[in-house]
Amino acid sequence: MTVEAAHRWGSFLDSVVVYEQGALCRRLAKGSVPPGGGVRVTGLPRSLEPGSLRARVTGVRGVSVSEARVVVEAEPLGSPAPEGLQDEVERLRNECAAAQGRRDHQLRLIEEVGALRPVPPARRREDPHRRTPVDAWLELADFVDERLTGLHTRLVELEDALRRAERELGIAVDRLAHTSTDAPSAHLATTVAAHVIVDVSTTDDPQAEVELELEYTVPGAVWVPAYRLTCRQGGGTGRLVLRASVAQRTGEDWTGVSVGLATADLRRGTGLPRLRSLRIGRSQPPSAPTGWREPPAGLAGLFAGYDAAGRQPDATAVPVPSASAPPPPAPQAYGAPPTLPAPGAALEPLVGHMPAPSRSARARTGDGRGPGGRPSAVPVPSAPAALGKTAPPMSPAPTAGPPQPSGDELDYANLVLCGPDEQGGRRGRLFPGSPFDPVATEYRRRAESVASLPLPGHAVRVRESAGSFDHRFDTAARADIPSDGTWHTVTIGEIAVGVHTEYLCAPALEQTVYATSVLRNATDQALLAGPVEVSVDGDYLLTAALPTLAPGEVRRVGLGPAEGxxxxxxxxxxxxxxxxxxxxxxxxxxxxxxxxxxxxxxxxxxxxxxxxxxxxxxxxxxxxxxxxxxxxxxxxxxxxxxxxxxxxxxxxxxxxxxxxxxxxxxxxxxxxxxxxxxx
Known part of the structure; x- marks a missing residue:
């Protein structure tokens, strides 16, 4: 086994919790930690949400995870991929187009033959009238009739062939639309792995086998509840089977996983609110924000060796714009004074783990401060100068108090350290924003399309039926849910409910008696609204709409007219x-x-x-x-x-x-x- 192979651990998907939209996946990997602690766990999906990866060691004391990040690898396939559904669809589309062309050509022939008419020769004024050759007219009519008979017979055959081709094409297109997305492309295999550094310095047995648990979130998963009710005529109880219709297009097939179903919003923010104090009395300077420290000096000399080695940034390169990047300088008019740098542009040093206020944030506030909230010493012209004259510089009035960074600059999970090739004074500094991956963004966009999937009959979105409470249901057995973007039914469990049949009628409106099933939820968990298949005495009756039932609540479910x-x-x-x-x-x-x-x-x-x-x-x-x-x-x-x-x-x-x-x-x-x- 090579060193590279020893550092790679295979993994398997153990459990999934599907929320209102999206899912939280739990993947397990096991192996011996190599020297240095670097492990690469493979098998992660391409649609993984950035920043959602979490890793921890289970079962072994003294072993911890010191780093976990996502790594994307791509390599060409060793052998050409076999013919897939996409190639089959293209082939059938070409056959359908050819069949349609033959049918259209036959229609044109029928139109040409059907347009044949006898045309008498032009008669001169001095010529006498001639008798019409009836035999020639009849022969032409017989020819046209015989020819059209053959052409129409052939047209029927071509139309049958076209219908068969269109049907086969429709089947192939439907199979392609519902195929699993857990497959590599035709020419390139892209894998997503988790690079994890395991710290075994505090354990007694560094060679012991450890188990890693990875958690991450993915978009492209939805679910709605469904039920099956079985009861007997005249009985006081029934069995309610809790089921769920789950659809996912996350890019990985869920095979043999424990499935949990939650009504909560996976993307809802969980950060603690910041409560600002209200003071009555003498004015006091604002307090320094938590986690802020003055930036250290020495940014100019940090990259001196890098610049001396000749690896200067390319002056012709166009930097990628970001949310915090300053706007490009405006062109200078002839005779106008040179534009001075923005406040703090040349005075922003490197920040270690805490960011300094970005220039764009200070440009929005217009306070004219330098880094750390101190007044900038660079003068700023107050208005455009006239030709050949310059306006006297004006320095902003100093403002006392600690620095006031924006909320984006304190979002440490979303800060990116700019590299040495960045321009405009950005290199070596932390800025808000995350690296943009267009391929991963496209994967996530395709995955999120499952949210617009039409619901089954009588189904209700879980957030609508759950109300102001959140609920979670866990399946009793492991399930298989492919990544094909279609509904799949999984069984959650079975509970006993109180049920009896009552009959209602309002003869003033309609002289018909309707049967209803009165359900009592005797469990400690809510039953969400959804379709319920009702079977009485072993015979299927109908599919009705079950309303949301809180613990202990009693509701009616309509079963239709009672003809007896x-x-x-x-x-x-x-x-x-x-x-x-x-x-x-x-x-x-x-x-x-x-x-x-x-x-x-x-x-x-x-x-x-x-x-x-x-x-x-x-x-x-x-x-x-x-x-x-x-x-x-x-x-x-x-x-x-x-x-x-x-x-x-x-x-x-x-x-x-x-x-x-x-x-x-x-x-x-x-x-x-x-x-x-x-x-």
Whole structure:
């Protein structure tokens, strides 16, 4: 084994936690630490988020990780790659284009033959009229008919061939769109590895085998919950199988991994907020920010040896612009004074681990300070000078107090040390920003396209159904999820829920009885909204929409019309007057409801009615029925004022009759507004 091979450790993906968008991956590697502690762990995906890599040693005391960074390697493939789906799609696309060309050529031939018409010769004025040669006309018609018959027969064959080619092309394009992205390109193999330095100086056995655990985040993974409910007719409990539809296009296939599903936002910032104090009284200078120190001197001599060796920066090279780079100098007009450098441009020394304020940040604030917040000694012209004259320089007034770096300059995880070839006084200094990798950015852009994938039926985004709480679910067994950008179903577990079937009807709106399944979440975890496949007595019934169920909450799930239960409703209105002078109008409403159970078992039916409500003091409504008012805290569909309920238990083959009604008493001169006297 070579030294290079000894320093490389293979790894395998052990677990994945899928969030609202994106995933946190956990990869394991094992081996003996070589001299120097440098280890390169291979197998990381190309879409890895920059700055998300974390590494630690598990199982061995006294061994720690002192450095971990991402390394991208590329090398040409040793042998030509076999023909893949992309080549197959190109071949079928060419065949489809050729078949379409043959079909179009046949159509043009049919059009040319169909346009054949007999053309008589031109007749001169002195020539007599000639008889039309009917036989020639008939022969031409027979020729055209025979020719068109053959051409149309051939056209049918060409159109069939074109349809077959288009169908094969569509299948190949669909397979290419849903193929796994965990594959190298046709000519170049790009690998992403983690360069880890393991410190074994404090352990008793430096040669012991250690296990590395790598964590990193990747975009391009989403999930939505799904369920399967099985129950028996008349039973009080059921089994609810928790499942999830997961789609990922992260660039690596998840094979045999433990899957966790979370509703949290993976990209939400977790930094501690900075609370600024409010002081009442005498003005005090602002306090120095935490982690700031004055930059050391000696930047000019730091690269003296580098410059003396002849490796000067290329004066013709165009520097790459960055967010913190100063704007290029404006062109000088003839006779105008030379432009002086920006405040602090020649006075910003190297910062060790803490950054000095960038020139762009000070240019935005316009405070005219030098490095460390001290006033700059370089004068700045206040306005453009006239031709041949210069304006007197003006020095900014000194401002007392500690330096005030911006938030970007204190974001230590996002600072980049510029190399010796940087220009404009940037080399050897820390600036906000991260190295731009266009290839990795393109990989991540393709991975994030999975977020726009159409949802399955009745599915709801997890953040919408989770509300203000975050939940996590872990699968009971390991699963395989390829990186193809399509939905795959994984099973989380199975729980027992309280379930019983009830029947609802509102005969005033529709004389139909609907079956509902009443679910009670008896667990200590929430059930998120999503599609649920309902099976009763082993037979699949339908797929319904399950609402979000908090622990202990009870909700209904609609199962559709119950054809075995019949309901009939009839009403009767009698209008009369009362009072000493017949000055009160009485509207007596009678409601008659009949129920019949044709099912094989007993049922519980809830009949819903509504009575009118009024806010007028001289209008009274008197109810004449044994119905009841919905209980406090009932479902949102029972919050409407005037809702009344009948609850009836019917045996198999039984029937029931419900009679109710109400009277409306109002002054004779009043009329109903927004209602119907006879409904």
């Amino acid at each position: 239960i019949q309901v009939t409703r009839r009403t009767n209105l009698r209008e009369s007057t009362s009072g000493l002078r017949n000055n009160t109008t009485v509207l007596d409403h009678r409601v008659h409801v009949e129920l019949a159970n044709r099912l094989a078992g007993p049922v519980s039916i809830e009949v819903r009615e509504r009575v009118p409500v009024t806010s007028e003091p001289d209008v009274r409504i008197e109810e004449r029925a044994d119905w009841s008012v919905p209980e406090e805290g009932a479902g949102p569909d029972l919050h409407a004022p005037g809702t009344r309920l009948w609850r009836v238990d019917l045996p198999a083959g039984g029937s029931a009759v419900l009679d109710g009604g109400y009277e409306i008493r109002m002054p004779a001169g009043k009329a109903l507004v927004g209602g119907n006297r006879r409904s």
